[in-house]
């Protein structure tokens with residue numbers, strides 16, 4: 001938590017994630033909300049972390065959540081959306097993968113070992129640290145939670161199971177978790193992202209509220225922390241006061257790790273500034289006319305800028321170049337009296353087929 005005491009003596013925390021906010025929002029909407037809903041958001045989040053590559057104290061996080069769908073088709077849709085986003089960025093299944101597990105597996109093993117249900121979420125939070133802190137320390141924390149050595153062994157051996165078949169051998173082929181995992185993999189393959197996903201029993205995720213399938217996107221080179229993480233959290237809304245459980249699943253996809261990955265792969269998109277039109281008044285007497293042209297262009301939905309100060313033409317054109325303008329629209333006295341302006345195409349714009357290329361007179365009405 002990024003928390004502190006304000007000058008007024010209030011203890012506050014900056015939002016570390018969006019999911020509790022989403023839960024409150026859903027509850028506020030109450031019955032007026034027709035389920036299922038699919039929502040996304042791009043919140044800024046803060047965590048008081050040790051800063052490392054891809055880990056910041058402040059980041060933006062794309063969230064996508066599906067509310068009201070109890071079946072794994074929700075998780076399938078979410079994971080495929082994350083894969084599609086990465087594919088659009090130029091990444092492939094050789095660059096990234098999505099590790100899939102179900103918390104229901106560990107929950108069953110822990111329950112069979114006699115651990116009371118309220119200890120399950122803390123167990124997951126501790127187990128999630130397995131890759132970050134020494135194993136002995138994890139085991140120590142589990143002991144401190146009141147788990148004896150045989151339970152700790154049962155947990156660690158479950159985390160190292162290698163396939164859904166091994167899970168099935170342990171908890172039974174008809175177990176809900178096994179059926180859900182098998183359906184999930186079948187459906188993701190049917191959608192076409194089968195080679196992006198893999199089963200990994202060690203993924204439990206560090207947030208207490210997950211109840212079913214959990215997943216994490218990782219870089220296959222193993223250099224970075226998780227690119228994205230999510231899962232099913234059917235109990236969270238009850239925690240915030242919902243009279244009945246509402247099935248939810250979602251993920252958070254941060255901006256920092258993906259940028260590092262895209263930079264490594266030389267896939268960072270060029271986000272060069274681009275303006276459709278730069279309007280250039282020939283001189284200050286033409287500024288009122290230039291402003292009319294500017295307004296007309298903006299009303300058409302074009303991004304348009306204007307030279308704000310008296311500038312020589314060559315300086316105006318070098319400004320146009322600096323802002324990446326596609327067209328220069330010169331408003332000069334003679335043309336203006338004929339209801340025309342001079343349009344010069346400076347570069348190939350997003351719109352492609354611009355009407356002029358080297359300073360042609362264009363009727364203002366046709367701009």
Ligand code: HAM
Pocket residue numbers: 016017018019047049054055056057058059061063064065207226227228229230231249250251252253254255256257
């Ligand atoms: P999370 O795993 O804590 O899950 O965070 C999701 C993603 O946010 C991470 O995979 C990473 O991309 C990014 N992220 C988290 N912390 C940092 C940080 N300090 N610096 C940079 N990036 C970071 C959640 O937050 C859940 N609320 C996700 C979710 C939504 N589950 C269901 N719906």
